[in-house]
Amino acid sequence: MKKNLENVYEAQFKALQEEIAALQGQQDNNEREIAMDLAGGRMQDALLIMTGHQEMGKSQRDITAHLKTEIMEMEEDLIRQTKINGIVLVNCCVKTVEKGNKKMVQQHRLTGHCSFLDFQVEFELTDVQEDTTLVRTITDLNIVMDSTEFKDFSNFVSGVEDKRDLLLFFRTLRRFSDRCEDRRRTFQHFQEQVQEAVPHFPRMFPSMGSEKMENQEWKEKYPCVVSLPGGCRAEVMQIKSPKLAGCALTIYWSIEVTNEGDITPKIDLLTKMPEKVLEMDSRKVIENAPDSFQSLLRILGAEASIDTVIQSVAV
């Protein structure tokens, strides 16, 4: 009788132990799939509530309030970091690949953007505890970017993936986007400036009728000098003389990126003139235009140089 009872107990015990082991395994697996940082008093308190236990002296309202405060502080912190880093991170998912006594390997998947440049970055981070220091290494890096039109930047990205230089990627991405912004701002400024020049014209013709008609007439008589065939984010700006058909000046503004992350904006002026005009150009003004433009750039900078070119054509 007693033996039977003991056997029953033993059987139940063993079954429970197995069940617990299985559950433990399930928990470990879950924690690896989606690794979340649950450290800290507030989160632990909240977890206790979720599992149906509650510590004496800590009401749910208090815990909720404290959690809310922490969340607000972190949101403010995130705004600060986003601002100083110039990078907007939208999502970050972490997966634990390996977790040992002295070693941890985690996979991070980040999505975000730097101004108009979207990215999706996956990297594997290995942390090894060596004596007194923690050695942190990126053991794999994968970068996906939409902007395939920037060929230079794509080459840089492949290089950076091979060298697993995550920090160089983001440093360079930021500077590259700043230079792109410079270009966009300048191009857009000229596009708007020329269109804005329209309302000024009525002052020269006071006898004219309503402003609307004046604008219409102006547009018909003097079509837009500046055009951006690829939009204000592209590399090309075309300047056409309204009076001289077939004469076009093109500004190529490329932004070069080396494998080491050095960024060099290069602005070139190209001319396209009909044969007749070139024949008449005895002083080789048109032939020397590209070089003259480079000199202008060195002295006046991008915006003023382009302005000079437009003025010379528009008149």
Next chain:
Amino acid sequence: MLVGYNVLSNLKIYISRGVLGHLKMLEMEANNLELKQQELRQRGRQEELNANLQALLSKRDQLKAEIKANTSLQKMRTLLDQTGVPYERNEDVDNLEDGSDNSQLLLMMARHTQLKDLLHAHHLIGGYDVLQTRKGKGVCVSLATAYEGVYLETYNLEIDLGSNLRICRHNIPPFIPLERLVTQGNMQTDIRDFLDTLSQYLNAYAGRKQQLHLTKEIHSSVQVAESNALCTILVLMFTIPGEKAEAALCTLQYADHTQRLPTRVNIESEDTALVSSPQWKKNQALLLETPLHTALVTMKKTGSIA
């Protein structure tokens, strides 16, 4: 006499019956005690087994509850990640809620983990980890360095937020031109650009230093004759394989301190013919385009150096 005998024997019988009886009583009592002890032990054992069982049961139930909570939290977090909408106005999240108090808490917990991950990510990608100090009167900034995937030193700056920004504390090595960058740069107008430039110098220095470190570690046959603190001048001695085991002196100059590759490579040897050979012209070009420790691997493979 017979009577006395009878009395005696009766007495004996009476006494022996008593003793026997007593003995028997004692025996019975002892048996009872043993039984009782056995019962007690049995019950104690049962209680122990029961207690153990109860402990395991509660452990199992605890685990189940934790797994359930964790799974709910993960679901909520995944939803937050996917919808990307500020969590206060999230409709999908409302649908997940079961109307209890706990769903509000769950949402907040999910948001908490999301923010923690995002902040950590900013740090990992080499962000400046800006921290407010002295009740908003100052900020602390961290500049991380890394090379070929290995995270290296982090440098710190504390900036005073007066009418003019001023660096009040830092641990930037003296051979980095911090002063010059502050006075000639745009720290006042574009702090991020200033930090980016400083970061460039620091990362280049860290990269050169790491290349030297790896060279010493991997290529023991290569002797480092000279190196400076900023790692902008390096003199190495190679052993050229062959009978004569001649030496070649290689000088690497890094004139651009924002670069991790040399601007000039000079190779000298007593065997002047060797130095001007096409193989060594290639090596010279290699050293200009490839990180030092990697270039040396190639040079060993091609048999140029020992």
